[in-house]
Amino acid sequence: MDLYHTKVSAITDNAVAGEVGPSEWNDLHIPYPDPTTTLLYEDDFIFEGNLAGGRGELGWTFSGSDTATSQTGVAGHPGILQLASGPTSGNTSAIVSGAANTTGILLQGDCAGFIWVIRFPSAALTNYNVWLGLFADSSAANIATTEAIGFKFVQSESAKWQGWTRTGSNEEEDIDTGADVALNTWYQVEARNAAGTWTMYVNGSSIGSASTYVPAGALQLAAVVKTSTGTTKLVDIDYAGIKIKTGTRY
Amino acid sequence: MFSVNPTHTTASAVSDGGDSTLVLPSDWNAVHNPKASLTYFAFEEDFIWLNTTDLRLGSMNLDTSSVTTISALTGVANHPGILRLSRNTGASAFMAVKASGTPTVPFHTRGVLRYVWVVRFSTISATSNTRVRYGLGDVDAASFGVDAVHFEFDVSISAKWRAITRASSTSTTVTSGAADVAADTWYQLEARYDSGAVSWEFFVNDASIGTSSTNIPNVMQNFGLEARNFSGSTQTYDIDYMALTCKFTGNRYS
Numbered sequence: 001m002d003l004y005h006t007k008v009s010a011i012t013d014n015a016v017a018g019e020v021g022p023s024e025w026n027d028l029h030i031p032y033p034d035p036t037t038t039l040l041y042e043d044d045f046i047f048e049g050n051l052a053g054g055r056g057e058l059g060w061t062f063s064g065s066d067t068a069t070s071q072t073g074v075a076g077h078p079g080i081l082q083l084a085s086g087p088t089s090g091n092t093s094a095i096v097s098g099a100a101n102t103t104g105i106l107l108q109g110d111c112a113g114f115i116w117v118i119r120f121p122s123a124a125l126t127n128y129n130v131w132l133g134l135f136a137d138s139s140a141a142n143i144a145t146t147e148a149i150g151f152k153f154v155q156s157e158s159a160k161w162q163g164w165t166r167t168g169s170n171e172e173e174d175i176d177t178g179a180d181v182a183l184n185t186w187y188q189v190e191a192r193n194a195a196g197t198w199t200m201y202v203n204g205s206s207i208g209s210a211s212t213y214v215p216a217g218a219l220q221l222a223a224v225v226k227t228s229t230g231t232t233k234l235v236d237i238d239y240a241g242i243k244i245k246t247g248t249r250y
Numbered sequence: 251m252f253s254v255n256p257t258h259t260t261a262s263a264v265s266d267g268g269d270s271t272l273v274l275p276s277d278w279n280a281v282h283n284p285k286a287s288l289t290y291f292a293f294e295e296d297f298i299w300l301n302t303t304d305l306r307l308g309s310m311n312l313d314t315s316s317v318t319t320i321s322a323l324t325g326v327a328n329h330p331g332i333l334r335l336s337r338n339t340g341a342s343a344f345m346a347v348k349a350s351g352t353p354t355v356p357f358h359t360r361g362v363l364r365y366v367w368v369v370r371f372s373t374i375s376a377t378s379n380t381r382v383r384y385g386l387g388d389v390d391a392a393s394f395g396v397d398a399v400h401f402e403f404d405v406s407i408s409a410k411w412r413a414i415t416r417a418s419s420t421s422t423t424v425t426s427g428a429a430d431v432a433a434d435t436w437y438q439l440e441a442r443y444d445s446g447a448v449s450w451e452f453f454v455n456d457a458s459i460g461t462s463s464t465n466i467p468n469v470m471q472n473f474g475l476e477a478r479n480f481s482g483s484t485q486t487y488d489i490d491y492m493a494l495t496c497k498f499t500g501n502r503y504s
Contacts, residue, residue, distance in 0.1 A: 035368055035490075103324070110330040249329060249436055
């Protein structure tokens, strides 16, 4: 249900005598820690972009050939982290939620979805390679072939965003629909999980679903940019969020 | 203010009142852990980042400086992100994990509505005489100090979870009637404060183990874990999740 678009026209209090909780809880605005509800962890990158030792709620760590630096915010995009590939063909940079590119943190079944808001600010889309999502290994050597759930823009493969799941060698499902990617345009890419079927959205519209090659192993959230030419490729990251939804934890 | 109890409420009719020009992810706004308002604030940590190279960790800026080793465990089903703490430097080894470094007492014990931990022990040994406490207290004192609200597992006293409220060095203890604490088993520990009754109710795995209405502290304290290991053998403590909700009274300006 889309709560943002929903009016509740009638409400019934079903409280049972003897089960009345502290009065302070009777407010929808109370944060209600419960590890089995849907939990959101997010970053709007409104902090300085020092990612040397794990920063922010998602514990980002930078690795790669160049830098990840804070940019001046623009209207509607408070806090922007710019990830630079490096100037030599093959140069790759990444930010990963965690300490290393290969540490598996969560199983896909415990993730309800994730969102990235990004744009491509470099001079040309040619030779761009960008991956966003959950990966078993987001290192430069393995990002293109690792177990993955997410999005990629690999200009040599497609001019569009591709939804992407991959379990191993040549076990890959690509969703390659929608409009072509444009320079200097903000994109909101989202993946939602429904019992192992991952539906991919670009700017709020579904581009398709994938369920065949969904990884079984532990993954971690990451963003990666690589250049296939002799100039640096940039990615501006405005927002990243991930939703956790588990069963009972005991 | 629109105010209902979400645990007791049924929305009997709904309609789409949305602006069709707005395109938002349909369920992104339906998450249940809003972080903040001026009245309430929640601290929550699922350890899904597991960066163990920094001693100020995550959304709670956790201070792990007294821990010998912190390590990241590969996530398993229903436990995305697990932080393992260990201490192995001799008898009476002390370890604390607390929210923030300085100040050491950021939370008022009567301004906290509830807290939750999901934890396990890899081993339990009577000879190692492990004692571990989770909750509100003077975590740095290796005793949780003179005022505290915490869960305790002390194998030298009881094989079960116990919950303690403590004020001015006098304690009230609630002992779980459930099964003994077991190794390699996840436990969800939750404490809820009732400001009307001035009492704390304690839950293990969603089942109440009792309520304490005496020795209710009324001071500033920290939120964390304190563990002692009396034999000197290595003990490990796994944390899957920890959270705390605060309520602030009055305005934040004066």
